[in-house]
Amino acid sequence: MTPERWRYLTGRLGEALESGDPVGFAGGDGELLELIQAYRQSENWLAPPTADERLGATLLGRYQLLGTLGRGGAGVVYLATDLQIPGRRIVVKLLHDFWGGQDWMRKKFRDEAAILAKLDHPGIISLLDAGETEDGRLFLLMPYHEGRTLRDAMAQPIDTLLAARWIREAGEAISHAHQHRILHRDLKPENVLLVKRNGAESPMLLDFGIAQFGDPVTASRTTTHLMGSAFYMAPEHLLGRPEPASDLYSLATIAWEMLTGRHPFEADSPFALPELQRNGVGDAFFRLRPDLGLAAGRLLSRALDVDPKRRPMPAEAFASELADAIAAQGVDLRLARLWAVRRTRRGVLAGGALILAGAAGGGWLLRDRLKPLTPEERVIHYDGARSVEANGYRRMLDMYGEFLSEPGRPTGYRACRFFSKTQGVAAYPLTGRQKRSAFRNGWRMRALARPETGLVGVILDTAGFAPRFDLSVEKVPNGIEVMAVTQIERGLKGITLLLDTPRDGQLVELEMQYRPSSQSAVVRAGGQVVTDNYSGHLEYRQDVGPALFISIHREAQARGILGDTQFEILG
Amino acid sequence: MRPEAATLTDLLVRAQRGDPQAWNEALPIVYDDLKQIAAAHFRQERSSHILQPTALVHEAWLKLIRTPGIGFQSRIHFFSFCSRLMRQILVDQARRRKLEGQPAPALSDSVPTLDLDEALLELEKLSPRQCRVVEMRYFGGMSIEEIADALDCSSRTIKRDWLAARTWLYQHLQSR
Numbered sequence: 232m233t234p235e236r237w238r239y240l241t242g243r244l245g246e247a248l249e250s251g252d253p254v255g256f257a258g259g260d261g262e263l264l265e266l267i268q269a270y271r272q273s274e275n276w277l278a279p280p281t282a283d284e285r286l287g288a289t290l291l292g293r294y295q296l297l298g299t300l301g302r303g304g305a306g307v308v309y310l311a312t313d314l315q316i317p318g319r320r321i322v323v324k325l326l327h328d329f330w331g332g333q334d335w336m337r338k339k340f341r342d343e344a345a346i347l348a349k350l351d352h353p354g355i356i357s358l359l360d361a362g363e364t365e366d367g368r369l370f371l372l373m374p375y376h377e378g379r380t381l382r383d384a385m386a387q388p389i390d391t392l393l394a395a396r397w398i399r400e401a402g403e404a405i406s407h408a409h410q411h412r413i414l415h416r417d418l419k420p421e422n423v424l425l426v427k428r429n430g431a432e433s434p435m436l437l438d439f440g441i442a443q444f445g446d447p448v449t450a451s452r453t454t455t456h457l458m459g460s461a462f463y464m465a466p467e468h469l470l471g472r473p474e475p476a477s478d479l480y481s482l483a484t485i486a487w488e489m490l491t492g493r494h495p496f497e498a499d500s501p502f503a504l505p506e507l508q509r510n511g512v513g514d515a516f517f518r519l520r521p522d523l524g525l526a527a528g529r530l531l532s533r534a535l536d537v538d539p540k541r542r543p544m545p546a547e548a549f550a551s552e553l554a555d556a557i558a559a560q561g562v563d564l565r566l567a568r569l570w571a572v573r574r575t576r577r578g579v580l581a582g583g584a585l586i587l588a589g590a591a592g593g594g595w596l597l598r599d600r601l602k603p604l605t606p607e608e609r610v611i612h613y614d615g616a617r618s619v620e621a622n623g624y625r626r627m628l629d630m631y632g633e634f635l636s637e638p639g640r641p642t643g644y645r646a647c648r649f650f651s652k653t654q655g656v657a658a659y660p661l662t663g664r665q666k667r668s669a670f671r672n673g674w675r676m677r678a679l680a681r682p683e684t685g686l687v688g689v690i691l692d693t694a695g696f697a698p699r700f701d702l703s704v705e706k707v708p709n710g711i712e713v714m715a716v717t718q719i720e721r722g723l724k725g726i727t728l729l730l731d732t733p734r735d736g737q738l739v740e741l742e743m744q745y746r747p748s749s750q751s752a753v754v755r756a757g758g759q760v761v762t763d764n765y766s767g768h769l770e771y772r773q774d775v776g777p778a779l780f781i782s783i784h785r786e787a788q789a790r791g792i793l794g795d796t797q798f799e800i801l802g
Numbered sequence: 803m804r805p806e807a808a809t810l811t812d813l814l815v816r817a818q819r820g821d822p823q824a825w826n827e828a829l830p831i832v833y834d835d836l837k838q839i840a841a842a843h844f845r846q847e848r849s850s851h852i853l854q855p856t857a858l859v860h861e862a863w864l865k866l867i868r869t870p871g872i873g874f875q876s877r878i879h880f881f882s883f884c885s886r887l888m889r890q891i892l893v894d895q896a897r898r899r900k901l902e903g904q905p906a907p908a909l910s911d912s913v914p915t916l917d918l919d920e921a922l923l924e925l926e927k928l929s930p931r932q933c934r935v936v937e938m939r940y941f942g943g944m945s946i947e948e949i950a951d952a953l954d955c956s957s958r959t960i961k962r963d964w965l966a967a968r969t970w971l972y973q974h975l976q977s978r
Contacts, residue, residue, distance in 0.1 A: 241932070270969040272972065277971065
């Protein structure tokens with residue numbers, strides 16, 4: 232591009248935009264159409280902080296407006312200094328002209344301001360004054376607090392116990408307002424300021440009630456945040472009928488996001504939201520944070536019920552119960568991985584969450600979840616010299632076996648030769664308690680294997696609890712290839728290691744050891760480390776526990792030997 | 803030494819018209835104040851929406867007009883001057899933070915300071931005036947009319963410049 236060319240295009244774009252019908256104006260000019268499209272996408276981008284003639288002016292002869300803190304659909308927020316008390320900083324919210332245009336609105340504003348001024352709670356920003364400016368604009372005065380917003384804080388994983396405390400305190404603040412018959416109506420992470428109190432951050436709710444005058448859905452469209460207020464609003468609120476339970480709903484979505492790094496309903500647009508809300512969240516929370524136990528997920532699921540009457544009111548009780556449930560689970564968790572997954576695989580997980588939301592896992596509702604596992608629950612041994620069924624495994628897919636008992640072979644192991652023309656799986660069903668314990672404390676799976684044609688290996692699949700861990704061996708021309716599978720769709724991919732072909736009668740030792748601290752497994756084969764950071768794959772989920780499998784890959788028939796296999800829940 | 807008010811205004815006008823000497827003379831007068839204000843804002847790590855350069859420039863402006871011996875006849879000249887300075891200060895800050903391994907302060911969620919600065923250098927090759935317009939509007943918070951006044955152009959021209967420049971920057975940053 233030359234400067235001349237760009238000058239020409241600048242002119243053309245200007246003419247097109249001024250014509251009122253840019254696309255029609257462009258006709259078949261592809262380059263111009265592309266510019267017009269980019270122009271439209273960038274309309275709210277690089278938002279010019281428009282000059283405001285009010286800056287520098289003095290309000291009520293006392294508050295000098297220093298700068299703009301933000302602007303939204305309802306009005307502009309200024310930072311001001313109190314000329315009567317030097318050094319004191321004040322926040323002034325000046326509502327747009329049109330809100331004060333009608334008498335009924337002015338009355339509503341005054342009525343609500345009167346109630347708001349009575350609220351006195353550390354978790355709610357106080358209203359110092361409200362009224363009309365000399366030229367008839369409605370304004371609100373609030374104290375200025377240093378702090379970051381919850382939105383800023385959520386850029387990084389939030390410590391779970393800290394999140395629990397914030398949820399509890401926010402719930403108390405919301406209930407306080409509800410007791411005074413005031414709804415917040417626009418709870419979202421941007422409206423929660425984290426203010427230092429006694430050296431620790433505590434939430435302070437901003438923009439209560441009238442401060443958020445007018446239609447919040449419209450207001451949110453003018454803000455720069457991609458996730459507008461709508462995503463935090465209850466279904467009835469989106470329909471324009473907010474009630475106290477709507478604030479509870481918003482609190483639950485915020486809590487969810489704090490604890491998982493994701494929004495409970497990941498919709499592409501506000502229009503797709505109602506459908507997701509109707510479907511509810513099911514046990515999705517538990518699947519994301521099994522370590523927090525069942526109670527937290529159940530509470531959140533109730534708070535996100537599409538029917539406001541079924542939500543666990545009041546907000547304070549809900550928040551305190553949720554905080555207790557979280558804190559009770561003794562928390563030692565690294566959320567980093569959850570966050571990483573959210574960043575890289577947002578699309579995949581959004582889709583997954585929808586599916587999960589529909590499938591409720593009744594089997595997990597165990598009362599005895601706190602009781603330690605018995606040795607039988609902890610160690611699941613597969614004896615290669617006994618049948619699949621005799622070991623408590625179930626034959627899931629086409630799989631035939633024969634015991635290896637040829638005389639003269641080294642039999643330091645007990646093994647079975649399996650055959651399959653497609654893929655064969657035998658799996659041991661785990662209880663929800665075993666699965667939870669396995670992923671909270673770690674697990675180890677060991678097997679002896681030898682491929683003849685196709686793949687043989689072991690799997691741990693817990694459908695929704697964690698990715699599927701899948702370790703196989705396959706005979707290749709120059710040896711045997713060990714693979715920790717990371718992807719099945721569109722070809723098999725994984726972390727591989729080439730080993731020498733074992734001598735006759737020898738099996739390869741396979742081992743996966745899962746560490747909850749890194750949410751990944753160390754994989755070893757034949758005494759070598761294949762990878763120390765195997766985090767499984769997400770495809771082909773089946774609700775099984777540890778499994779033996781055999782599968783064709785490049786051949787017509789799979790044949791391989793699996794020896795003694797042990798799955799052990801650690802801790 | 804603070805020059806007389808008329809002199810400073812004159813310097814700013816000349817700097818704005820592209821006189822490099824005037825720019826260099828006016829710079830130290832405003833730079834320190836502006837940098838201090840910006841640094842205070844960054845240090846306190848206020849939430850990102852508060853880091854609006856406009857607010858910073860306004861604070862500098864309010865501070866300067868209250869300084870005895872300094873008076874501005876033209877707010878517009880001050881702002882157009884500051885807008886360029888503001889870009890410089892913010893980019894310096896962002897670079898330093900980056901070197902220290904800290905996240906660079908961003909003025910808004912969607913516009914990383916250093917990326918924008920690099921894109922502006924490219925844009926300047928295509929149209930120096932459009933680059934000025936973006937500085938004044940984004941870093942200085944000036945209105946189209948004020949920019950037109952400062953650059954001696956019609957509002958319509960400046961508006962076209964602004965829209966085209968924003969579109970170009972958006973495309974440029976998206977394609978990276």
